[in-house]
Amino acid sequence: MTDRLRIAIQKSGRLSDGSFELLKNCGLKISRGKDRLYGRVKEMPIDVMLLRDDDIPEFVADDACDIGIIGENVFEEALLVDGHDAPAERVMPLGFARCKLMIAGPKEWDYENANGLAGKRIATSYPGLTGAWLEREGVKARPVMMKGSVEVAPRLKVADAVCDIVSTGATLDANGLKPLATVFESEAVLIRNRNAFSSEKQAIFDALLKRIDGVITSRDAKYVMMNAPRAAIGAITEYLPGVDAPTVLDLAGQPDKVAIHAVCRESVFWGQLEELKKLGASAILVLPIEKMMA
Numbered sequence: 001m002t003d004r005l006r007i008a009i010q011k012s013g014r015l016s017d018g019s020f021e022l023l024k025n026c027g028l029k030i031s032r033g034k035d036r037l038y039g040r041v042k043e044m045p046i047d048v049m050l051l052r053d054d055d056i057p058e059f060v061a062d063d064a065c066d067i068g069i070i071g072e073n074v075f076e077e078a079l080l081v082d083g084h085d086a087p088a089e090r091v092m093p094l095g096f097a098r099c100k101l102m103i104a105g106p107k108e109w110d111y112e113n114a115n116g117l118a119g120k121r122i123a124t125s126y127p128g129l130t131g132a133w134l135e136r137e138g139v140k141a142r143p144v145m146m147k148g149s150v151e152v153a154p155r156l157k158v159a160d161a162v163c164d165i166v167s168t169g170a171t172l173d174a175n176g177l178k179p180l181a182t183v184f185e186s187e188a189v190l191i192r193n194r195n196a197f198s199s200e201k202q203a204i205f206d207a208l209l210k211r212i213d214g215v216i217t218s219r220d221a222k223y224v225m226m227n228a229p230r231a232a233i234g235a236i237t238e239y240l241p242g243v244d245a246p247t248v249l250d251l252a253g254q255p256d257k258v259a260i261h262a263v264c265r266e267s268v269f270w271g272q273l274e275e276l277k278k279l280g281a282s283a284i285l286v287l288p289i290e291k292m293m294a
Ligand code: ATP
Pocket: 010, 011, 012, 013, 014, 015, 051, 052, 053, 054, 070, 071, 072, 073, 074, 097, 098, 099, 165, 166, 167, 168, 186, 187, 188
């Protein structure tokens, strides 16, 4: 029997769409079992385990899964609080589920800097990250652990301020709070078990990593083609965002002109096309890139 790589992702929530999409873009189709806790992948020897996000760092650390996709906020909090002797290891950021952990306080507060929090009680589900930030800022305040509905704590007088994940700020606003300071900026990250994988498993992992890397680098990348005056090759290459070495081709019957083909690793905007035109480029085409492998 082949050794299969076990990957943990969030079953449903703010990480799950991005996680499923990443795996899909890596060419993995997940067929979910009846109990919906396991998914099997046909294309590669990979099993997917669908969990609550909070359980993922522990499952990966304890070798119940080999790798996992988790919010950096939850992962770092687990590292600070759980005191696991062999915690999971961060492999790479994945560029989705970006959010901020922020301190927020009553709208009427006159807040200038972290010192304004001295002596306050701060309700949070992230006592580790909040405590570490307060320490870095040199402020003595007390994180009060709350599992859910952190934002109602000030109204209930259980706390003076909160430290919570903020995206639009609408929830804070509805509770009479305003954001004051950013404690942690998070995105989804790939984590792995610290123990060495079997050579078979390592090979599956390496192949998957290459695909993930390809998906991430091609996410914003574009293939750009244009005709340009031979004299403008240097200026155009310098101008194109995130280009290493473009391909330059002769144009039949037009000795002063060339075709330039390049992979831009960043998004290409209208304004940049207009600049290229000013440099003498014409017939500019920007094409999406479906797959990329270094
Ligand atoms: P579970 O039921 O699995 O325990 P949950 O309710 O604890 O889920 P979610 O709200 O699904 O968690 O959030 C999961 C992760 O998604 C967060 O820990 C954070 O990393 C990220 N996240 C949270 N809010 C946002 C947001 N508004 N935008 C983008 N990412 C977010």
